[in-house]
Structures are given as structure tokens and as C-alpha cells.
Amino acid sequence: MNQLMFFLLFSMLLASCNTSLSDKETQAYKEKGGIISKSTGAELSGTLTNKMKSGGLVEAVEFCNTAALPLTQKMADSFGIEIKRTSLKTRNPLNKPSENEEIILREFEANIEKGIPLEPIVRLDQHGNPNYYAPVLVEKKCLICHGTLDQELSRAADSIIKSHYPNDLATGFKEGDLRGIWSIAFSKP
Ligand code: HEC
Structure with a gap:
């Protein structure tokens, strides 16, 4: 066997150590991912609802603008x-x-x-880290900020949103559409 062949076989062997998770491991990551994405989602949506009540749309968009990413980061750090x-x-x-x-x-x-039907999934990435992905669907209450202009999304709301997000692509959604995903990266098992 020449050196190249040996090298190839050796790297295949190394790679194969981490190319799959057992069903039990996959299930465990699904459960963990579900808990983390649900609690982060609940935290985001609870605060958003309060902001809508206290300060209307302007305050709610300000909240998303300044707090959505830091809040998500805080959850990431704690988990x-x-x-x-x-x-x-x-x-x-x-x-x-x-x-x-x-x-x-x-x-x-x-x-x-x-x-x-869409289900959360777990996949190993190129580095062998388990990743959890769960669908985020559009609900009725999302449409005031992600719906169709001049229908659920008013001109006033759209202009507040565009003032913070000039490159906004996230409008025109209907109830039940795929809005996006939760993506969680765990470290190597
Ligand atoms: C008050 C307005 C408002 C409502 C209501 C709202 N969103 Fe958003 N959404 C935003 C803003 C603003 C952002 C950008 C947040 C940021 O800067 O990370 C955003 C971002 C997102 C993102 C991240 C991806 C991206 O486009 O940047 C997802 C996913 C999302 N919203 C889903 C939803 C879903 C699902 C609902 C309903 C359950 C919802 N949103 C309700 C204003 C809203």
C-alpha cells in the first residue's frame, strides 16, 4: 500500500468515528433542543407581548431591534x-x-x-458537532409585523420597521408559512 492510500484510509477511519449519532443520542439532542428553543421563544414572545401592550408597535419593534439578539445570546450562554x-x-x-x-x-x-409535516431534526456538522433545527411557523399574531403590506401590515408599521431594517425581506408571509428555523449548535458529545 502506498503512502497516499494509507493516508486516505487513515483519514476515513478518523472521520468515521464521528459521522453518526445513535438513535438514543439523537433523541436526547432533540429533547434538549426542544426545551431550549421553546424557552427562548417563550422569553422573546412574552416580552414582545408586554411591549405591544405598554408601548404599541413602536416599542415592540424597538424591543426586537435592541433586545432580540442579546436575549438569545443570554439564553445561549446559560445553556x-x-x-x-x-x-x-x-x-x-x-x-x-x-x-x-x-x-x-x-x-x-x-x-x-x-x-x-415538519419535524425538528438533529444533524452532525462538518466538525462533528450536533446541530438541532426546528421549524418556526407564522402565526396570526406575527402578521402585524411580517404580513402583507396594506393588509395585516400597515404602512405605519412597515415604515417603523424599515427605519431599523432597511434591508428587511421578512414581509408578505401568510399564516402557516415557514418563517424560519431555530438553529442550535451543541458542542461535540
Ligand atoms: C412587533 C413586531 C413583530 C412581531 C409581532 C413579530 N416579529 Fe419577528 N421580527 C421582528 C423584528 C423587528 C425582527 C428582527 C429582530 C432582530 O433584529 O434580530 C424579527 C425577526 C424575526 C426572526 C429572525 C429572522 C430575521 O428575519 O431576522 C424570526 C424567525 C421571526 N421574527 C419570527 C417571528 C414569528 C414566528 C412571529 C410570531 C409568533 C414574529 N416574528 C412576530 C418583529 C416582529
């Missing part, structure tokens, strides 16, 4: 993971999908087209 909300149509360019996330978003879109 010792990386967490992100991302989408094919982002409002904040800082939430743009990575290559892996874009693949998942397109898979979810394709499943919707085929009528396959």
Missing part, C-alpha cells in the same frame, strides 16, 4: 450552546443563514410543498 433564529427571508441581516442552515431551510420548504 452553553450556540442558538440562532434564521430564515431565507431575513429582517436583520445578522440572522442570515449559514450554508448548513440554508440547506435545512430549503429541505423544510420542499417538505411543505410535498405536504410532509
Whole structure:
């Protein structure tokens, strides 16, 4: 066996150590991912609802603008993971999908087209880190900020949003659409 062959075989062997998770591990990451994304979502949506009540749309958008990312980061730090909300149509360019996330978003879109129900999934990334992805669907209450202009989304709301997010792509959604995903990266098992 020449050196190249040996090197190739050796690297395949190394790579194969971490190319899959057992069903039990996958299930455990799904559960953890579910708990983390739900509690982060609840924290975001609870504060958003309070802001809407106290200060209306202006305050709610200000909240999303200044607090959504730090709040998500705080949750990430407390769980010792990386967490992100991302989408094919982002409002904040800082939430743009990575290559892996874009693949998942397109898979979810394709499943919707085929009528396959969306489920959270766990995949190992190139570095062997488990990643959890869960669909985020559009609900009725999201439409005042993510709906169609001049329908659920008023001109006034749109201009407040555009003043903070000149590159906003996240409008025109309908109830039940895929708004995006939760993406959680765990460290290597
Ligand atoms: C008061 C207005 C408002 C409402 C209501 C609202 N959003 Fe948003 N949403 C925003 C703003 C502003 C951002 C940008 C946050 C940031 O800077 O990270 C955003 C960002 C997002 C993102 C991150 C990806 C991106 O586009 O940057 C997702 C996912 C999202 N919203 C989903 C939802 C869902 C699902 C609902 C309903 C349950 C909802 N939003 C309700 C204003 C709103």
C-alpha cells in the first residue's frame, strides 16, 4: 500500500468515528433542543407581548431591534450552546443563514410543498458537532409585523420597521408559512 492510500484510509477511519449519532443520542439532542428553543421563544414572545401592550408597535419593534439578539445570546450562554433564529427571508441581516442552515431551510420548504409535516431534526456538522433545527411557523399574531403590506401590515408599521431594517425581506408571509428555523449548535458529545 502506498503512502497516499494509507493516508486516505487513515483519514476515513478518523472521520468515521464521528459521522453518526445513535438513535438514543439523537433523541436526547432533540429533547434538549426542544426545551431550549421553546424557552427562548417563550422569553422573546412574552416580552414582545408586554411591549405591544405598554408601548404599541413602536416599542415592540424597538424591543426586537435592541433586545432580540442579546436575549438569545443570554439564553445561549446559560445553556452553553450556540442558538440562532434564521430564515431565507431575513429582517436583520445578522440572522442570515449559514450554508448548513440554508440547506435545512430549503429541505423544510420542499417538505411543505410535498405536504410532509415538519419535524425538528438533529444533524452532525462538518466538525462533528450536533446541530438541532426546528421549524418556526407564522402565526396570526406575527402578521402585524411580517404580513402583507396594506393588509395585516400597515404602512405605519412597515415604515417603523424599515427605519431599523432597511434591508428587511421578512414581509408578505401568510399564516402557516415557514418563517424560519431555530438553529442550535451543541458542542461535540
Ligand atoms: C412587533 C413586531 C413583530 C412581531 C409581532 C413579530 N416579529 Fe419577528 N421580527 C421582528 C423584528 C423587528 C425582527 C428582527 C429582530 C432582530 O433584529 O434580530 C424579527 C425577526 C424575526 C426572526 C429572525 C429572522 C430575521 O428575519 O431576522 C424570526 C424567525 C421571526 N421574527 C419570527 C417571528 C414569528 C414566528 C412571529 C410570531 C409568533 C414574529 N416574528 C412576530 C418583529 C416582529
